[in-house]
Every structure is written in C-alpha cells, then in structure tokens.
Amino acid sequence: xxLAWKVAEGSKVRLKDYDxxxxxxxxxxxxxxxxxxxxxxxxxxxxxxxxxxQHHSVLIVLQGMDxxxxxxxxxxxxxxxxxxxxxxxxxxxxxxxxxVHDYLWRIHRVVPGRGMISIFNRSHYEDxxxxxxxxxxxxxxxxxxxxxxxxxEQMLAQNDMIILKFYLHISFEEQEQRLxxxxxxxxxxxxxxxxxxxxxxYWNDYQQAYGDALSRxxxxxxxxxxxxxxxxxxxxxxxxxxxxxxxxxxxxxxQAKLVKRGEQELARIEKVQQAGERPVEAxxxxxx
Numbered sequence: 427x428x429l430a431w432k433v434a435e436g437s438k439v440r441l442k443d444y445d446x447x448x449x450x451x452x453x454x455x456x457x458x459x460x461x462x463x464x465x466x467x468x469x470x471x472x473x474x475x476x477x478x479x480q481h482h483s484v485l486i487v488l489q490g491m492d493x494x495x496x497x498x499x500x501x502x503x504x505x506x507x508x509x510x511x512x513x514x515x516x517x518x519x520x521x522x523x524x525x526v527h528d529y530l531w532r533i534h535r536v537v538p539g540r541g542m543i544s545i546f547n548r549s550h551y552e553d554x555x556x557x558x559x560x561x562x563x564x565x566x567x568x569x570x571x572x573x574x575x576x577x578x579e580q581m582l583a584q585n586d587m588i589i590l591k592f593y594l595h596i597s598f599e600e601q602e603q604r605l606x607x608x609x610x611x612x613x614x615x616x617x618x619x620x621x622x623x624x625x626x627x628y629w630n631d632y633q634q635a636y637g638d639a640l641s642r643x644x645x646x647x648x649x650x651x652x653x654x655x656x657x658x659x660x661x662x663x664x665x666x667x668x669x670x671x672x673x674x675x676x677x678x679x680x681q682a683k684l685v686k687r688g689e690q691e692l693a694r695i696e697k698v699q700q701a702g703e704r705p706v707e708a709x710x711x712x713x714x
Contacts (some may be wrong), residue, residue: 490594
C-alpha cells in the first residue's frame with residue numbers, strides 16, 4: 427500500500443525529485459473515495475481508544491505552499507473524528523504577546539494533552555521558512571533553530587506524543603490554476619489575498635527552505651512525510667493511509683489498558699456490593 431513518502435533521518439531532500447502529480451496508477455476516484463471513508467471510520471475508532479486510554483497524544487503538522495490544501499485535508503481526513511477530542515490550530519504571524527516570548531512558546535502552550543489530537547495548520551516551521559525567505563532574522567538565528575526544533579520535538583515524543591508532519595507538495599503551475607479558479611469564483615474569492623500572488627515570486631526560495639527543513643528536521647521520533655498534492659483526492663487518501671498505519675499498531679496497547687482499567691473498576695464495584703452498602707437515612711433532628 428502506497429503511503430506518503432517518508433523522509434529518512436539524515437537524508438537530503440530536493441523537492442524537485444518528487445512528482446506532485448504522482449498517483450501510483452490509482453486513477454479510480456470512486457475507489458479512492460470508498461477507501462478514504464473506511465480509513466476515516468477507522469481513524470474515528472482509533473481516536474476513541476486514544477482518548478479513553480489517556481496515555482498518548484497525537485500531533486499532526488500540515489505545511490505547504492498557499493493553496494496546497496491544508497484546510498481541505500483536515501476536513502476530508504478527519505471527517506469522522508470526534509471534535510471533542512481534536513483541536514485545530516492555525517499559526518499566522520505572531521501576536522504582540524507572542525513576540526515577547528521565544529518562537530516556540532506559542533507552540534508549546536497548545537500542544538495536545540494525553541488522549542487528544544492536535545492538528546497544526548502551519549506551525550513552528552514558519553520560523554525556519556518565512557523568516558528565512560524574507561530575511562526577518564539573521565541567518566545565524568534561523569540556522570540554530572533546526573537543532574532547537576529537533577530537541578523540542580524529541581522532548582514531546584519522550585512524553586508519549588505521536589508526531590506526524592506532512593508537507594503537501596504542489597507544483598508552481600497547479601498553484602496558479604487554483605488561485606485563478608478562486609479569483610474567477612466569486613463564492614471563493616474571499617480566500618484570496620494579494621499576498622498570495624506576491625509570495626509566488628519567492629517560490630524557489632521557499633522550495634529551498636522547505637527542502638532544508640525537511641532534511642534537517644525529519645527524525646525517527648518526528649518524521650516528515652512528503653505528500654503529492656496536485657490531485658486533492660489522492661492527497662487526502664495518502665494522508666489518511668499514513669495516519670491510520672501509524673496509529674493502528676497502538677490499538678492493542680490502548681485496548682489492553684482499557685481492559686485492565688475495566689477489571690480494576692469491576693473489582694471495586696464487587697467490593698462495594700459485597701459490603702452491602704445502603705443509603706444513609708436522612709437525619710430528622712430539628713435544631714432550634
């Protein structure tokens with residue numbers, strides 16, 4: 427089964443070597459839709475076990491150029507996940523409050539607690555991407571951040587957080603088509619910004635910055651996955667497959683914890699029942 431392309435730790439990523447049109451000879455969209463629905467159902471079941479077991483948490487990072495489909499991926503892949511156990515965070519430019527802290531402060535304060543799934547629509551990686559492309563900080567500063575990010579993610583993983591990071595890979599031409607489609611559809615024009623077109627001038631710089639980030643920050647504890655995203659339906663399918671295949675091995679462990687917890691609670695219930703506990707009668711004493 428084809429999954430998203432996992433970036434091996436220590437490997438050198440050149441995004442031009444990855445075809446954003448790739449669909450692995452999978453051309454039947456109806457079959458893909460049916461598979462996605464089943465995967466979404468299984469993801470919902472896994473999320474219920476995750477939430478009940480209260481041992482692990484899950485962090486999903488979505489990055490990509492404008493129009494790569496971060497919002498659409500969340501809507502389609504997480505369609506059957508209980509919203510009570512899932513949070514979506516979108517990171518734009520830092521607020522005045524966030525600016526007086528280190529760049530990881532606003533990230534760390536919203537990472538998922540045990541039993542929860544958090545999805546980051548953009549993330550701490552903006553601080554080695556946009557700040558680099560637009561020279562917002564000196565090179566010596568953003569280069570140091572690769573190691574800091576790796577240490578941060580390692581610490582999260584050591585505290586039982588399952589981390590998956592997806593780069594949604596679209597082509598320069600596909601981005602233009604999507605921007606023009608939004609521009610022509612008045613019902614979607616609200617999604618547009620003049621900045622979308624301005625940023626296209628920095629496409630090659632962003633591709634280099636992304637390549638370096640994926641190369642420097644894909645680890646066994648927090649791997650990066652490259653998702654061919656020119657075909658939205660295939661993008662969604664690969665993300666769902668990768669998520670489910672990562673979480674599925676935890677299923678037995680979570681179920682075992684719940685069975686053990688149930689047995690302990692049954693033992694306590696039995697003890698209470700054997701003691702023959704009865705409700706205490708209300709006092710009828712009247713105090714003057």
